[in-house]
Amino acid sequence: MDTRSLQHAKGATGRPEGAVPHELLSGGGAGLREPAADAAPTTAPASLDGKLLRFLLQSLGDPPVRVSLWNGETWAPPTGEPTAHVRIGNRASLLKLLADPEFQFGECYSDGSVEVEGNLVRLLETLIRALSQADSTQPRRRILERFRRRRSNAATDSRSNISHHYDLGNAFYELWLDKQLSYTCAYFPAPKITLEAAQIAKMDHVCRKLRLQPGERVVEAGCGWGALALHMATRYGVRVKAFNISREQLAYAKERARAIGAEGRVEFIEDDYRNIQGRFDAFVSVGMLEHVGHENYAALGQLIDRVLEPDGRGLLHSIGHLRPDPLNAWIEKRIFPGAYPPTLREMLEVLEPCRFSVLDVENLRLHYALTLEHWLKRFEAARGRVREMYDERFVRAWRFYLSSSQAAFGAGEMQLFQVLFARGRTNQVPWTRAHLYERQA
Amino acid sequence: MDTRSLQHAKGATGRPEGAVPHELLSGGGAGLREPAADAAPTTAPASLDGKLLRFLLQSLGDPPVRVSLWNGETWAPPTGEPTAHVRIGNRASLLKLLADPEFQFGECYSDGSVEVEGNLVRLLETLIRALSQADSTQPRRRILERFRRRRSNAATDSRSNISHHYDLGNAFYELWLDKQLSYTCAYFPAPKITLEAAQIAKMDHVCRKLRLQPGERVVEAGCGWGALALHMATRYGVRVKAFNISREQLAYAKERARAIGAEGRVEFIEDDYRNIQGRFDAFVSVGMLEHVGHENYAALGQLIDRVLEPDGRGLLHSIGHLRPDPLNAWIEKRIFPGAYPPTLREMLEVLEPCRFSVLDVENLRLHYALTLEHWLKRFEAARGRVREMYDERFVRAWRFYLSSSQAAFGAGEMQLFQVLFARGRTNQVPWTRAHLYERQA
Numbered sequence: 001m002d003t004r005s006l007q008h009a010k011g012a013t014g015r016p017e018g019a020v021p022h023e024l025l026s027g028g029g030a031g032l033r034e035p036a037a038d039a040a041p042t043t044a045p046a047s048l049d050g051k052l053l054r055f056l057l058q059s060l061g062d063p064p065v066r067v068s069l070w071n072g073e074t075w076a077p078p079t080g081e082p083t084a085h086v087r088i089g090n091r092a093s094l095l096k097l098l099a100d101p102e103f104q105f106g107e108c109y110s111d112g113s114v115e116v117e118g119n120l121v122r123l124l125e126t127l128i129r130a131l132s133q134a135d136s137t138q139p140r141r142r143i144l145e146r147f148r149r150r151r152s153n154a155a156t157d158s159r160s161n162i163s164h165h166y167d168l169g170n171a172f173y174e175l176w177l178d179k180q181l182s183y184t185c186a187y188f189p190a191p192k193i194t195l196e197a198a199q200i201a202k203m204d205h206v207c208r209k210l211r212l213q214p215g216e217r218v219v220e221a222g223c224g225w226g227a228l229a230l231h232m233a234t235r236y237g238v239r240v241k242a243f244n245i246s247r248e249q250l251a252y253a254k255e256r257a258r259a260i261g262a263e264g265r266v267e268f269i270e271d272d273y274r275n276i277q278g279r280f281d282a283f284v285s286v287g288m289l290e291h292v293g294h295e296n297y298a299a300l301g302q303l304i305d306r307v308l309e310p311d312g313r314g315l316l317h318s319i320g321h322l323r324p325d326p327l328n329a330w331i332e333k334r335i336f337p338g339a340y341p342p343t344l345r346e347m348l349e350v351l352e353p354c355r356f357s358v359l360d361v362e363n364l365r366l367h368y369a370l371t372l373e374h375w376l377k378r379f380e381a382a383r384g385r386v387r388e389m390y391d392e393r394f395v396r397a398w399r400f401y402l403s404s405s406q407a408a409f410g411a412g413e414m415q416l417f418q419v420l421f422a423r424g425r426t427n428q429v430p431w432t433r434a435h436l437y438e439r440q441a
Numbered sequence: 442m443d444t445r446s447l448q449h450a451k452g453a454t455g456r457p458e459g460a461v462p463h464e465l466l467s468g469g470g471a472g473l474r475e476p477a478a479d480a481a482p483t484t485a486p487a488s489l490d491g492k493l494l495r496f497l498l499q500s501l502g503d504p505p506v507r508v509s510l511w512n513g514e515t516w517a518p519p520t521g522e523p524t525a526h527v528r529i530g531n532r533a534s535l536l537k538l539l540a541d542p543e544f545q546f547g548e549c550y551s552d553g554s555v556e557v558e559g560n561l562v563r564l565l566e567t568l569i570r571a572l573s574q575a576d577s578t579q580p581r582r583r584i585l586e587r588f589r590r591r592r593s594n595a596a597t598d599s600r601s602n603i604s605h606h607y608d609l610g611n612a613f614y615e616l617w618l619d620k621q622l623s624y625t626c627a628y629f630p631a632p633k634i635t636l637e638a639a640q641i642a643k644m645d646h647v648c649r650k651l652r653l654q655p656g657e658r659v660v661e662a663g664c665g666w667g668a669l670a671l672h673m674a675t676r677y678g679v680r681v682k683a684f685n686i687s688r689e690q691l692a693y694a695k696e697r698a699r700a701i702g703a704e705g706r707v708e709f710i711e712d713d714y715r716n717i718q719g720r721f722d723a724f725v726s727v728g729m730l731e732h733v734g735h736e737n738y739a740a741l742g743q744l745i746d747r748v749l750e751p752d753g754r755g756l757l758h759s760i761g762h763l764r765p766d767p768l769n770a771w772i773e774k775r776i777f778p779g780a781y782p783p784t785l786r787e788m789l790e791v792l793e794p795c796r797f798s799v800l801d802v803e804n805l806r807l808h809y810a811l812t813l814e815h816w817l818k819r820f821e822a823a824r825g826r827v828r829e830m831y832d833e834r835f836v837r838a839w840r841f842y843l844s845s846s847q848a849a850f851g852a853g854e855m856q857l858f859q860v861l862f863a864r865g866r867t868n869q870v871p872w873t874r875a876h877l878y879e880r881q882a
């Protein structure tokens with residue numbers, strides 16, 4: 001039974017001056033109810049806009065949020081403090097949200113026609129948790145999904161997909177990432193350490209899982225700005241070939257390799273991972289599988305099979321989902337074209353056909369929520385500079401992207417899987433995982 | 442190119458008196474070769490039996506073993522020491538091996554018509570490794586598989602499947618398992634610790650992964666002789682309901698609970714896991730999924746979803762395969778009717794439909810090889826007693842089962858996966874896995 005109330009408020013304070021409980025559009029014969037005896041004084045019935053808002057909130061699983069319309073009508077949960085206050089600025093935005101909330105919330109927030117008072121991350125986490133319990137939205141999502149144009153990851157499309165995001169300009173990412181520009185989930189042995197320390201701990205965690213030995217050859221598929229490749233070469237004494245199709249990132253990585261005198265040990269190659277050649281003791285890919293596309297997983301497995309030595313080890317680090325589901329439509333369109341977060345089961349479609357043996361899987365989703373919290377804080381501190389470089393809409397879009405990502409990892413909508421593997425036949429595998437947790441000298 | 446030789450030996454020494462290189466039944470136009478110039482004196486061509494043996498070995502991927510027939514003909518690898526010496530006692534056994542080596546090697550070894558000189562485990566590991574590289578056997582395996590009658594795991598069949606193995610008599614298992622009768626993979630923090638210590642370490646490893654807290658309620662599906670249930674209750678202060686359909690095992694477990702005064706905290710229930718009722722903080726199943734049957738995975742997931750509290754944790758511990766493949770036909774028929782080792786991807790079919798979040802996967806296959814090495818050693822020490830209780834064929838069958846299992850885990854044919862999970866929405870999950878590796882007080 002519905003126990004919330006649609007409140008009609010005059011003025012812009014956002015505080016309701018009265019409350020009219022209603023049940024709209026309910027399935028089982030219930031209709032408009034008269035105001036309850038304990039309702040606040042104002043008894044004006046909700047407008048059509050108010051009824052549409054009510055319908056929208058029901059379809060989103062009745063999240064505990066306060067929502068105001070441009071005409072002053074306000075909906076608030078009847079009990080408890082609302083998580084945040086959302087202001088919808090015009091009828092067009094309300095209709096867009098009704099048609100496709102998953103995509104349009106990001107759009108309307110970016111263009112300012114939807115405003116949020118209160119903590120945006122908390123609001124988005126509330127919405128995600130309410131929505132994940134409202135299974136009724138699934139059929140509608142499936143229909144909408146059929147009409148969306150998702151981007152492919154054929155080799156030519158991958159270049160433009162990757163360029164869209166990673167070639168925004170190194171100066172932009174330098175404003176809010178850590179000093180080495182690690183743009184993937186950090187690892188916080190203790191939650192209180194700094195982002196810089198956590199990104200270094202993540203790289204060490206990966207290298208220790210791979211048990212890198214001096215002199216070994218490592219190939220990295222999708223190397224970002226080169227932080228991991230340089231870390232492996234300088235701290236673990238391995239020789240690295242690192243592949244990336246983002247020109248901006250590679251230019252930065254090569255410059256850094258020169259600056260620290262590591263050119264002889266790390267080769268940065270501007271090419272698609274599909275063109276990796278050679279034989280390696282370790283294959284590592286941190287944050288690239290999301291951009292590979294599910295349809296290319298079997299081919300990726302064959303590639304790893306081709307380049308890995310008999311006793312080689314591999315590690316795939318990727319965001320993921322609990323159930324097969326496309327990436328949030330707004331993020332896929334505006335931020336990460338062509339990206340797809342696989343389930344762990346789907347990730348294994350890379351490895352199983354070639355008989356790779358999974359040694360270790362670790363889920364670091366709460367570490368990604370914390371990483372995003374750091375990024376968002378730094379981003380907000382630099383938002384004036386970002387506005388100068390781009391515009392207010394860009395600032396709002398990136399705030400929405402970082403906030404919704406933090407919310408999604410915090411609410412369990414998104415996962416982060418590190419999958420360590422070796423060939424099925426090799427016994428050159430760690431006896432236990434205790435070495436990952438020994439203090440380093 | 443084939444470089445091995447079929448040797449004709451007189452007498453029972455097993456040492457060849459001569460060698461005749463041959464290539465038989467080769468695919469690419471090559472036929473019988475004349476004896477090579479450097480061959481040993483004896484030049485008698487192989488008999489039809491010898492040719493059939495040669496064909497058998499080729500179809501098995503030419504393992505480096507010496508094989509003698511009843512008529513004295515001996516095949517030996519041309520270079521290097523053979524892993525072991527196999528003696529085939531009669532033509533009927535050779536023909537059986539030709540028809541279905543996967544099933545008949547166990548049969549013939551059990552009835553004594555095939556004898557092995559040397560290390561049986563090493564021989565079987567050699568055979569497994571050779572076979573896994575000989576893809577040519579796959580089409581034939583698929584055809585044979587179509588005619589095999591595998592056992593179902595409908596609830597009624599499960600009872601007889603489980604009784605077949607686990608109701609052999611507790612006295613039998615007491616001869617070679619650890620004191621608490623843990624009949625699943627142990628965990629050896631260091632390889633040199635005793636089996637007793639490793640089985641306790643395994644139980645602690647499981648309890649720590651589940652982060653059991655005093656007063657919590659735990660359900661165990663498939664509890665064997667009750668070691669883990671009693672360990673959880675007495676060492677971690679939880680209340681346990683433990684399900685099993687093996688009458689012999691449960692009688693033992695109940696008696697032990699009485700003996701140590703744990704009846705109030707552990708309830709042993711003789712019933713199918715499908716009938717678990719109630720709500721629990723943790724669900725644990727160690728070595729039961731193998732007996733559930735792939736067709737019942739979705740239903741198992743729904744059961745866990747039904748009984749687990751919102752912040753509950755679960756752990757599935759199961760043997761597994763790298764690729765979807767039935768259990769070795771002989772073991773399925775003679776030892777474990779209805780058993781099926783899933784791939785890790787298949788295990789996730791239990792969890793993904795209900796949106797469980799996998800937190801941690803660990804592969805302990807080398808620990809299972811070591812566990813089996815301990816069991817086999819104890820079994821051999823007690824074989825006189827086993828022969829008295831059953832007969833020589835039973836001794837040989839169990840030796841073959843334990844040896845081939847050790848070989849399969851050692852060669853990477855079999856895996857052991859521990860999968861820890863929680864609901865997707867709970868954040869009551871460990872921050873890192875470091876607590877698993879801290880020294881216990």
